[in-house]
Amino acid sequence: MAERNLDFDKVNNRKDTNCLKYDFAIERGMPQDVLPLWVADMDFQTSSYIQDALIEEVNHGIFGYSEVKKPYFDSVAGWMKRHYDWDIREEWLVKTPGIVFALAMAVSAYTKPKDSILINLPVYYPFREVIEDNDRKLVSSDLYKGEDNRYHIDYEDFEKKIVEEDVKMFFLCNPHNPVGRVWTREELETIGDICLKHNVIVVSDEIHADFVFKGRHQVFADIKEEYKDITITCTSPSKTFNLAGLQISNLFIPNESLRKTFKKQLDRAGYSQLGVFGLVACKAAYDNGEEWYKAMKEYVWNNIQFAKEYIDKNLPGVTMTDHEGTYLIWLDFNGTGLTPAEVEDLIVKKAKLWLDSGRIFGKTGYGYQRINTACTRQVLTEALDRIRDALNKNY
Numbered sequence: 143m144a145e146r147n148l149d150f151d152k153v154n155n156r157k158d159t160n161c162l163k164y165d166f167a168i169e170r171g172m173p174q175d176v177l178p179l180w181v182a183d184m185d186f187q188t189s190s191y192i193q194d195a196l197i198e199e200v201n202h203g204i205f206g207y208s209e210v211k212k213p214y215f216d217s218v219a220g221w222m223k224r225h226y227d228w229d230i231r232e233e234w235l236v237k238t239p240g241i242v243f244a245l246a247m248a249v250s251a252y253t254k255p256k257d258s259i260l261i262n263l264p265v266y267y268p269f270r271e272v273i274e275d276n277d278r279k280l281v282s283s284d285l286y287k288g289e290d291n292r293y294h295i296d297y298e299d300f301e302k303k304i305v306e307e308d309v310k311m312f313f314l315c316n317p318h319n320p321v322g323r324v325w326t327r328e329e330l331e332t333i334g335d336i337c338l339k340h341n342v343i344v345v346s347d348e349i350h351a352d353f354v355f356k357g358r359h360q361v362f363a364d365i366k367e368e369y370k371d372i373t374i375t376c377t378s379p380s381k382t383f384n385l386a387g388l389q390i391s392n393l394f395i396p397n398e399s400l401r402k403t404f405k406k407q408l409d410r411a412g413y414s415q416l417g418v419f420g421l422v423a424c425k426a427a428y429d430n431g432e433e434w435y436k437a438m439k440e441y442v443w444n445n446i447q448f449a450k451e452y453i454d455k456n457l458p459g460v461t462m463t464d465h466e467g468t469y470l471i472w473l474d475f476n477g478t479g480l481t482p483a484e485v486e487d488l489i490v491k492k493a494k495l496w497l498d499s500g501r502i503f504g505k506t507g508y509g510y511q512r513i514n515t516a517c518t519r520q521v522l523t524e525a526l527d528r529i530r531d532a533l534n535k536n537y
């Protein structure tokens with residue numbers, strides 16, 4: 143049996159393990175010696191129950207084509223019910239090897255080249271990439287930051303863009319990466335009604351749903367019967383249990399016609415079965431991962447609060463956006479007086495950190511940096527110390 147893995151202060155070596163976060167600095171244009179807090183996976187070992195389930199699978203030693211039946215669905219449905227009070231039906235479930243893949247499939251399934259797809263910049267950059275790479279038109283209704291240090295949707299602009307650009311599909315990010323908002327039921331209802339009114343399909347990416355620290359996660363499709371009919375809900379155990387390398391995600395498409403069209407697109411792409419390890423890990427996570435999940439979430443929340451206090455006290459001119467969800471915090475460096483290019487230079491060359499620069503999330507992200515807090519407190523402290531020292535040297 144694997145160790146319980148409940149000590150999140152434990153330092154796990156990820157170097158030389160084919161790890162995207164730690165082993166590819168040079169290939170990705172970074173100096174070799176940067177401390178990485180960029181890509182959204184965790185430095186923690188996953189739940190021991192998942193490890194044990196995978197070990198059992200490995201010991202079986204036969205890795206032929208695999209599929210899952212009702213017990214898998216029951217595990218997924220149990221998690222959705224316990225955490226979001228959402229009742230899902232077995233026929234809605236469509237499994238894909240990741241959510242970005244699912245977004246790309248949705249683009250091809252439901253829209254034609256040159257069709258407009260709406261997003262809310264700044265947002266997780268593959269949203270933009272799957273739209274542009276598939277020759278669709280990117281339309282953004284940019285979020286704006288209010289006096290309350292939180293981001294908001296400009297509803298008037300949202301509807302105007304949909305009408306003027308004849309938008310066919312909207313990618314909703316909830317909770318929102320990188321700005322850390324957890325959209326309220328009222329906010330979701332306002333945009334949901336606009337999408338309904340104008341026949342816009344909603345792809346609701348809820349991959350960060352298990353990381354809600356303020357408020358509660360509202361499944362978009364579950365707000366109204368009519369929303370079910372226009373929504374593809376994307377979920378995954380990958381962020382929650384650090385399983386991104388196992389490529390497993392669970393989509394829910396209640397509308398039969400949309401589901402058929404999506405499945406047809408999977409056929410066109412030549413895709414059928416998932417890897418067996420992802421399936422095994424997902425079931426184990428949802429059946430037995432509760433204790434690990436709660437402990438990990440508390441650790442991450444403590445990290446986020448620590449970062450907030452540290453930044454307020456030690457990083458003059460830097461503001462952390464009020465944080466409600468995801469383990470990714472969003473820092474505004476524009477008050478330092480540095481230009482966005484100078485901020486990037488300071489982070490990479492002086493602080494020697496590999497973060498996600500706000501630039502990659504769109505124009506509205508200039509002068510911002512995103513930090514992944516799903517690491518040990520020691521690493522987070524080291525990163526913040528480096529920023530403090532670099533800022534001090536810069537003046």
Ligand SMILES: Cc1ncc(COP(=O)(O)O)c(C=O)c1O
Nearest residue numbers: 182240241242243266319347349
């Ligand atoms: C909003 C969002 N969607 C999707 C993903 C990636 O999902 P996947 O690895 O399943 O493609 C991420 C990863 O950071 C994310 O933040």
